[in-house]
Amino acid sequence: MPLLTVANQLTLLRMALAPFLVLALTWGRFGWAVATFLVAGLTDLLDGLIARYGHQKTPLGATLDPVADKILLGATFVALTWNSAVQVRIPVWVTVVTLSRDMVIVVAVVIVNLVVERRIFFPSVLGKVTTVLQLVTAASVLLLNWAHTNSAALPYLFLATVLVTVASGAHYIYLASTHKAFATRA
Numbered sequence: 001m002p003l004l005t006v007a008n009q010l011t012l013l014r015m016a017l018a019p020f021l022v023l024a025l026t027w028g029r030f031g032w033a034v035a036t037f038l039v040a041g042l043t044d045l046l047d048g049l050i051a052r053y054g055h056q057k058t059p060l061g062a063t064l065d066p067v068a069d070k071i072l073l074g075a076t077f078v079a080l081t082w083n084s085a086v087q088v089r090i091p092v093w094v095t096v097v098t099l100s101r102d103m104v105i106v107v108a109v110v111i112v113n114l115v116v117e118r119r120i121f122f123p124s125v126l127g128k129v130t131t132v133l134q135l136v137t138a139a140s141v142l143l144l145n146w147a148h149t150n151s152a153a154l155p156y157l158f159l160a161t162v163l164v165t166v167a168s169g170a171h172y173i174y175l176a177s178t179h180k181a182f183a184t185r186a
Contacts, residue, residue, distance in 0.1 A: 003058065003060055005050075005051070005054075005056040005058060005061065006050050006054070006056060007046075007047040007048075007050040007051035007054065007056040007057075007058075007061055008047070008056075008058060008060055008061045008064060010043040010046050010047035010050065011043070011047045011061060011064045011065050011068045012064070012068075013043050014040045014043040014044060014047070014068040014069075014071075014072055015064075015067070015068045015071050015072070017036055017039060017040045017043075017072065018040075018071050018072045018075040018076075019075070020032075020036050021033055021036040021037060021040070021072070021075060021076060021079070022075050022076075022078075022079045024036055025076075025079040025080065025083050025085060025086060025145075026079065026083055026085055027085065028085040030142065030145045030146035031146055033142055033145075033146070034142050034143060034146050037076065037138070037139060037142055040072050041135070041139075044065075044068070044069065047061070047065065048065070066123065069131060070102050070106075073098070073131070073134050073135065073138060074098075074099055074102065076138045076142070077090055077094070077095045077098055077099070077134075077138060078095060078099075080095075080138065080141050080142070080145075081094075081095040086141075086145050087145055087148065087150075088141050088144040088145050088149075088150055088154070089141070090137065090138075090141055090158070091158060093162070094137070094158045094161060094162055097162050097165055097166060098134060098161070098162075098165055100169075101130075101165050101166070101168070101169035104169060104172075104173070105169070105172055108172070108173070108176050112176065124168065124171055124172065124175065126164070126167060126168040126171045127168045127171070127172065129164055129168070130161075130164050130165050130167075130168040133157075133160060133161045133164050133165075134161060134165070136157065136161075137157055137158065137161045140154065140157060141154070
């Protein structure tokens with residue numbers, strides 16, 4: 001199977017869209033930012049469907065897909081936190097918790113792969129819920145900026161996102177310590 005399948009190319013496109021999203025936010029072009037985020041979300045949906053049903057699952061795709069999610073979400077959270085062009089911001093504490101959890105997971109995977117042996121790190125259900133909540137948070141703040149409005153429910157969404165993010169980080173640490181999150185690479 002070729003390395004750059006259609007599914008993998010879509011994942012790479014999602015990664016490449018992150019700088020454009022940040023630029024759109026920096027320039028106050030919220031319509032473009034929302035459109036870019038939607039296109040990135042569509043590539044995420046399509047790459048998964050094509051990989052599964054088009055028989056294009058590859059080890060590269062399994063590695064790149066979560067990395068693409070982290071790049072897009074991390075860039076979006078940072079741009080929606082520290083960008084002077086945005087009116088509705090993601091609080092610093094939400095972004096710091098989100099990025100810290102991801103860094104802990106990346107460091108844990110690297111350590112296990114270097115010290116123990118090459119392993120595949122499987123996402124947990126709680127990790128997937130975290131990603132969905134983070135996507136909803138980013139999309140909500142993007143849409144509120146685009147609409148030039150705010151929402152009284154936003155602080156509750158921030159709190160829910162942080163609580164689930166912390167819980168999933170703790171869950172990953174537990175799984176890693178019991179070796180339940182890993183499988184020997186084939």
